[in-house]
Amino acid sequence: xxxxxxxxxxxxxxxxxxxxxxxxxxxxxxxxxxxxxxxxxxxxxxxxxxxxxxxxxxxxxxxxxxxxxxxxxxxxxxxxxxxxxxxxxxxxxxxxxxxxxxxxxxxxxxxxxxxxxxxxxxxxxxxxxxxxxxxxxxxxxxxxxxxxxxxxxxxxxxxxxxxxxxxxxxxxxxxxxxxxxxxxxxxxxxxxxxxxxxxxxxxxxxxxxxxxxxxxxxxxxxxxxxxxxxxxxxxxxxxxxxxxxxxxxxxxxxxxxxxxxxxxxxxxxxxxxxxxxxxxxxxxxxxxxxxxxxxxxxxxxxxxxxxxxxxxxxxxxxxxxxxxxxxxxxxxxxxxxxxxxxxxxxxxxxxxxxxxxxxxxxxxxxxxxxxxxxxxxxxxxxxxxxxxxxxxxxxxxxxxxxxxxxxxxxxxxxxxxxxxxxxxxxxxxxxxxxxxxxxxxxxxxxxxxxxxxxxxxxxxxxxx
Ligand code: FAD
Numbered sequence: 001x002x003x004x005x006x007x008x009x010x011x012x013x014x015x016x017x018x019x020x021x022x023x024x025x026x027x028x029x030x031x032x033x034x035x036x037x038x039x040x041x042x043x044x045x046x047x048x049x050x051x052x053x054x055x056x057x058x059x060x061x062x063x064x065x066x067x068x069x070x071x072x073x074x075x076x077x078x079x080x081x082x083x084x085x086x087x088x089x090x091x092x093x094x095x096x097x098x099x100x101x102x103x104x105x106x107x108x109x110x111x112x113x114x115x116x117x118x119x120x121x122x123x124x125x126x127x128x129x130x131x132x133x134x135x136x137x138x139x140x141x142x143x144x145x146x147x148x149x150x151x152x153x154x155x156x157x158x159x160x161x162x163x164x165x166x167x168x169x170x171x172x173x174x175x176x177x178x179x180x181x182x183x184x185x186x187x188x189x190x191x192x193x194x195x196x197x198x199x200x201x202x203x204x205x206x207x208x209x210x211x212x213x214x215x216x217x218x219x220x221x222x223x224x225x226x227x228x229x230x231x232x233x234x235x236x237x238x239x240x241x242x243x244x245x246x247x248x249x250x251x252x253x254x255x256x257x258x259x260x261x262x263x264x265x266x267x268x269x270x271x272x273x274x275x276x277x278x279x280x281x282x283x284x285x286x287x288x289x290x291x292x293x294x295x296x297x298x299x300x301x302x303x304x305x306x307x308x309x310x311x312x313x314x315x316x317x318x319x320x321x322x323x324x325x326x327x328x329x330x331x332x333x334x335x336x337x338x339x340x341x342x343x344x345x346x347x348x349x350x351x352x353x354x355x356x357x358x359x360x361x362x363x364x365x366x367x368x369x370x371x372x373x374x375x376x377x378x379x380x381x382x383x384x385x386x387x388x389x390x391x392x393x394x395x396x397x398x399x400x401x402x403x404x405x406x407x408x409x410x411x412x413x414x415x416x417x418x419x420x421x422x423x424x425x426x427x428x429x430x431x432x433x434x435x436x437x438x439x440x441x442x443x444x445x446x447x448x449x450x451x452x453x454x455x456x457x458x459x460x461x462x463x464x
Contacts (some may be wrong), residue, residue, distance in 0.1 A: 002028045004330070005121045005135040007113040007278070008037020011319040012310030013141030014097050016326030021104040025335045028133055029112035030123050036097040037090075039143050039311070040319040043163040045094055048186055050086035051166065054351050055193035067389050072449060077194065083167065115140075115279040117221065118305045121278075121318055125155055136367065137305045139329065140293060141322070142278060144271040144311035149178065151239035152249075152267055158242045163189060164267045172196045172264040178237050180207035182349050184268035189351045194227055199230040199260065201237055201251055205390070208349070213361040213410040215376075217398060220355055220412055227352075232260075240265055273312045288314070299329035307333070321345050344428040347419035353393045356420035359408035360426050362398060364396075371401035375433060375456030379413040381464045382452075383444035389413040395453040397423070397433055404432035415446055422450055433457035 003025035007011045011283075013029060020027045035042055054077075062075040084094060092443045101108050111125035120380040121133045146161040148154060155166055165175075167188045173193045178186040180202035192198040204210055208217050225231065247265040251258055273291045281289065285303045288294055293308040295301055301308050303399075309329050310322030324340050331338030349355040363432060365372050380391040393413025399406050409423035436454035448463075455461050 001052075002026050002107070002133060002135040004028075004137050004139055004333070004371050005030065005113075005133050006139045006145055007115075007121065008038060008141035008310070008312075009097065009108075010141060010143045010310060011040045012322030012326045013038065013139070014100070014142070015323040016139055016141060016309060016330050017106050018100060018104050019327045020330040020333075021106050023336075024331060025330070026143040027104075027106045028109060028135070029070075029101065030109045030111065030121060030133070032110075033111045034110060035091075035094040036101070036108070037094040038141075040322075041093050041097065042090060043166060045319050046158050046165045047086045047090050048162075048183075048190075049091045049350055051082065051190045052186060054082045054085065055190045056352055065069060068402055079169070079171065079194070079351075081365065084168075086166070088162065113275060114277060115282055115306070118283055118303060136305065137333065139326075140275075140278065140301070140306065140308040140312055141159055141310050141324075141326065142312050144317055145274045146267065147270045147272050149237060149267055149269055152237060152265070153240075154267065155242060157301040157436050158245075158247050158263075159240055159265045159267065161267055163269075165264075167190070168264065171207060172262070174199070174262040174271075175264050176201060176247070176260055176262040177266045178249075180204075180231065180233075180268065181209055181268060181270060184266065185229075185349060185351055187263065187266060187268065188229055189227075197230075198228070199232060199262070201232045201235045201249070201260070203236050204232070205234045207231070208378035211361075212314060212355065213396065213408070214363060215394075216355060216357070216412045219393065220349075220351070220353075223353065224351070232258075232414070259425035263399050271317055275312065290314075298332040299325060310452075315342065316345065316347065318345065318347065332402060341428055344424050345426045346417075346420045348420065350417060354416035355412045355415045357408070357410045358420055358424045359406065360398065361408060361410065362396075365398060365407060370407065372398045372455050373404075373433075374398050375453045375458070375461075377449050377452035377456055377461060377464065379446070379449055382446060382449045384446050384448070385414060388414060388446075395419070395449045397436070397450075397453045397457055399433040399457045406431055406433055406436070409450075411450075413446070413449070419446060419450060422447065 005015045009031040109123045111123040114122045123131045157192045174197045177200045188198045227260030235251045237251045240249040292314045299307045309325035311317045346358045376396045378394045379385040385391045396410045398408040431455045441451040
């Protein structure tokens with residue numbers, strides 16, 4: 001009898017299993033794929049970042065080494081090797097998760113998990129055999145899968161989702177991406193850097209689904225356009241078909257019907273929770289209208305002893321959030337005060353420049369009628385950014401007008417994804433902008449832009 005059976009080994013499931021084992025629970029993990037790590041490690045965060053890194057280095061060498069006085073002649077790349085390196089990075093990390101399971105004495109079962117009742121999970125293995133696990137509790141961490149569009153059928157060669165776009169065996173001449181969200185813009189950046197013409201078709205009139213701070217999304221769109229990405233905004237894709245090795249997509253824009261021809265079409269319109277074949281009906285657990293499993297603040301579902309975390313529950317679909325929820329969930333089971341502060345979860349887009357945020361946007365604060373002060377500082381006034389030759393962007397900090405408490409922070413610029421960590425800690429600890437402004441930041445570092453933005457909340461920047 002296990003104390004906890006975790007279904008799914010993504011960042012939510014595997015971290016929850018490790019924390020549960022640390023808390024002396026007898027734990028089993030069920031994973032239907034041959035490798036552990038879920039979407040994030042196998043076909044998400046990690047392979048996309050490996051390709052973003054390789055393609056950025058290529059572009060840097062090709063277009064910007066000369067600015068530093070480095071002369072290297074003609075630069076080219078070997079796509080097969082780039083893809084193989086990505087696969088190696090993935091393999092080393094998924095293998096690492098297997099090692100962590102072993103180290104923590106966590107039993108693993110490869111196969112599709114189905115909940116039979118609140119104390120039984122059946123594992124159907126690839127060879128057809130079935131094993132039944134008995135358990136006190138069940139944690140559902142089955143993640144998500146890409147959303148498809150009516151009229152646009154994936155053939156996995158010409159019309160693909162993000163998984164297909166991580167593995168194109170040659171650079172498409174023209175790549176059209178449906179959806180100007182994080183996945184579309186990251187993968188669009190990869191293939192543009194490697195030579196593809198990239199067009200992004202987006203239903204809304206702005207990028208990032210209207211969720212980013214407007215100052216950031218406006219600058220980001222301008223920069224991406226300058227880099228060569230074309231945008232068709234306010235455009236609804238109505239269909240796509242493959243003809244003679246080309247994809248023809250149709251879309252409606254401002255009342256006009258248009259067509260676009262391309263070599264590959266990436267459907268990047270978001271993801272939906274994955275609960276197929278999970279047996280929720282066997283325990284009377286219903287999903288909400290959008291297919292998510294609803295939970296309370298302790299990640300308990302409406303069925304006693306059954307918990308859920310990660311992409312399968314409502315909220316942002318982020319790997320580090322799934323991990324955080326996993327830890328909080330098992331700590332609550334053991335009576336420890338596990339907790340997730342959803343206002344302190346950073347969100348990062350790994351384009352160039354990187355884009356990162358935590359807490360509320362200016363628009364959200366205005367809508368909520370909260371009075372705030374804003375401080376902003378550009379990277380172009382920062383010594384390290386100048387030395388790096390990477391000066392596009394700014395840091396913006398939003399603080400409560402009365403208490404000075406930081407309510408939101410938004411960065412577009414070099415290493416924004418790393419820089420946001422300081423501000424996420426600040427939000428978590430309830431810091432004021434003055435706390436940041438009075439803390440010493442090493443010189444010359446990009447982090448000084450954060451300090452200057454905090455000083456600007458009080459109108460006293462020093463270097464501008
Ligand atoms: P998942 O990682 O989806 O894992 C669920 C696991 O459950 C899967 O392995 C699945 O096979 C298994 N499973 C499902 N049903 C069953 C069953 N019945 N039996 C057995 N096993 C089952 N997030 C970030 O934070 N940063 C990023 O940079 C980032 N980049 C991304 C890039 C791409 C291209 C994509 C697609 C996603 C990206 N994400 C990123 C999102 C991130 O991958 C997810 O938020 C994260 O993986 C969610 O973790 P999870 O544990 O909830 O589920």
